Amino acid sequence: MSKKFWNMSVEQNIGQIDLFGEISDVSWWGDEVTPSMFKDDLDNMGDISNLDIHINSGGGDVFAGFAIYNMLARHRAHKTVYIEGLAASIASLIAMAGDEIIMPENSMMMIHNAWAGIAGNADELRKMADELDKVDGILRMTYVNKTGLEEDEIKDMMANETWFTAYEALDKGFATAVEAPVSMAACLDKKMVDRYHHVPENLIEDDDKSRDIYITTNATSEYVFTYVTDLNNRGESEPVEVIETPVEEQEIADAPDVLEEQRRDFNRIRKKIYERN
Numbered sequence: 001m002s003k004k005f006w007n008m009s010v011e012q013n014i015g016q017i018d019l020f021g022e023i024s025d026v027s028w029w030g031d032e033v034t035p036s037m038f039k040d041d042l043d044n045m046g047d048i049s050n051l052d053i054h055i056n057s058g059g060g061d062v063f064a065g066f067a068i069y070n071m072l073a074r075h076r077a078h079k080t081v082y083i084e085g086l087a088a089s090i091a092s093l094i095a096m097a098g099d100e101i102i103m104p105e106n107s108m109m110m111i112h113n114a115w116a117g118i119a120g121n122a123d124e125l126r127k128m129a130d131e132l133d134k135v136d137g138i139l140r141m142t143y144v145n146k147t148g149l150e151e152d153e154i155k156d157m158m159a160n161e162t163w164f165t166a167y168e169a170l171d172k173g174f175a176t177a178v179e180a181p182v183s184m185a186a187c188l189d190k191k192m193v194d195r196y197h198h199v200p201e202n203l204i205e206d207d208d209k210s211r212d213i214y215i216t217t218n219a220t221s222e223y224v225f226t227y228v229t230d231l232n233n234r235g236e237s238e239p240v241e242v243i244e245t246p247v248e249e250q251e252i253a254d255a256p257d258v259l260e261e262q263r264r265d266f267n268r269i270r271k272k273i274y275e276r277n
Helices: 033-043 062-074 090-095 122-147 151-159 166-172 190-195 249-268
Strands: 007-011 014-020 050-057 078-088 100-104 108-111 162-165 177-179 213-219 223-230 241-246
Touching (some): 033 062, 062 122, 078 090, 100 166, 122 151, 162 166
Antiparallel strands (some): 007 014, 213 223
């Protein structure tokens, strides 16, 4: 079964979705399981009036992105999208589902033409090129409808892999507001850097400037402790943050297996938070 790459919660009739890291590792094309899981989680939020969507993603699977965008666009709640660090590639399309799209001053957005890795004969390559043209058309019209820009302008932006600062996105209609900077910053891993052509230098991993943050969890008889650890200061005796959550006896018994699965899940989606000095 496909693993979740999202987190959803509800508090006081306000729903929240966090989309951090890569949007799926496996294509949703023809896959009924993963889209259903996302829809079930969304439906289980109930009759909420507001939905906050937090994005910090370098992109990922285009069909996963289409499915998420369509589900969110159809949702009746007032949707506010927050670009916490980066919304690149298909993550930028998901952002277009927001009634409001808010970008902190230090966040960025990127749009580009779809791409695919393929091996095959000439006929198969031509077929893939035709399919990519169709995908580009869907992406392009979604951006056109949201921003009000001319299709030719969007087409040029996508062909040139355009990276927007928050104010540039606001000027072009990809965002509706710019707010004060946030501590969460965007940074791309090597796979994403190699995939794109014009990545701004400040988004490329730099061991001298960035901090890798990983979450680990330990259980006691009363609490589950979640440690947010700064790997650049491994000698520190105290964790950066500790979250205490009461748990039941059965949860304690199941904790080792659950925690190991959570750690594998977390590393799989490579959720990284970078604090720049």
